[in-house]
Amino acid sequence: MKSYIQTNKDRFLTELLDWLRIPSVSADNKFAGDVRKAAEFIAEKFKAAGADDVEISETAGHPIVFGQKIIDKSLPTILVYGHYDVQPADPYELWDSPPFEPVVKDEKIFARGSCDDKGQVYMHVKAFETMMATNSLACNVKFMIEGEEEVGSNNLGIFVAANKAKLSADVILISDTAIVANDIPSIDVGLRGLSYLEVEVTGSNRDLHSGVYGGAVANPINVLAKMIASLHDENNHITIPHFYDNVAELSTIERAAMAETPFSLEEYKKDLGINDIRGEAGYSTIERASIRPTLDANGIWGGYIGEGSKTVLPSKAFAKISMRLVPNQTTAEITELFTNHFLSIAPAGVSVQVRPHHGGEPYVTPTDSIAYQAAEMAMQESFNKKPVPTRGGGSIPIVALFEKELGLKTVLMGFGLDTDAIHSPNEHFGLFNFYKGIETIPLYFKYFAELSKK
């Protein structure tokens, strides 16, 4: 198996670079044709690697790619999920090389989607090819690769609910998360949920001269800034009443275990170019970014933002606000609490609207299952070091739904690094990580089959 990977490694990389050249940005409709091309590309690669029943399923949005290889009904089945859509590459001018013209520099692949998640999906395609070519596929496998993860996976939810038999499996395996460092393998055992909304503050019925009316009429930008600022107190706790009511607190033992995760505050600050950290009082940086809920403005606009200046008192101001959720908060509950609170703090002189966008529930993987142990054994063998469980701060909304609709647990065996700049300019993915993934995935199949027998 190792020699097959060695012999074919350059081709594996060239193919991935070809895929990364297709700008599969799901959020922006002008890329819809490219999103489809990226789906067709990967469907062809699944076929070429030996998958059966490869199909591109239409949805109300971007298509879903499915394929499978059922070798023996008595063997366990692994359902591999991933996404071929990517985040918008803006701002383009901050990239050192164009986002959709991948380059390999310093042993890293630079391109939008290189790590999140095309590079990690491609590890699975090539691991599958390797297992097929070396006659060592140890489990049945199904692949479901979607094109709308970065916009909330709404259509995938419908697809999953409508195709339960087709998707039946023993476990879901996803590579769309990170390890602590290349010499510190780890497995994410948690994802945060999400509640995402847009707010609109309206003052006067039109933009006004800021000299003629300024000082006498509410300015929606000033009001919105103050409303957002009031959502945190001086300890950086969120001030929405009942926001924390259902938050699962970790035990002292669990928190002590988390504090063992290697972490350098100096490196963290240096990597981000910040002179200090800022977060909820009473929690460590790792905790703030994984087991604690958050509230952040993701965008804010209104008034005049063109060149030079325009003396104007705007009629409207807007913001996009996201909240990361942890067990046992739910999107529905938090969206309602936010909406009620935000409307209640609107001062006289403006009107406020809140519009929910999308969401997803938090998820925790049990570590006492053979599905998790197989990942531990696979990484132990390929990294020569036992992986540590970590809690991730990001969200993959479909994971909680997999459990609800299919009754399946998910194992998050990702190979990226937090410093890979996913969603940022200069996103990259290490060649080490790409090949380590291709090497580790067949081991997962092997150990999952072995442990399932017992």
Ligand code: BES
């Ligand atoms: N792969 C990420 C999620 C992730 C990143 C989990 C790092 C753990 C560690 C995924 O593609 C992502 O970006 N998800 C979005 C979800 C949203 C658009 C619904 C997120 O977390 O913002």
Ligand code: MN
């Ligand atoms: Mn992802």
Ligand code: MN
């Ligand atoms: Mn992402």
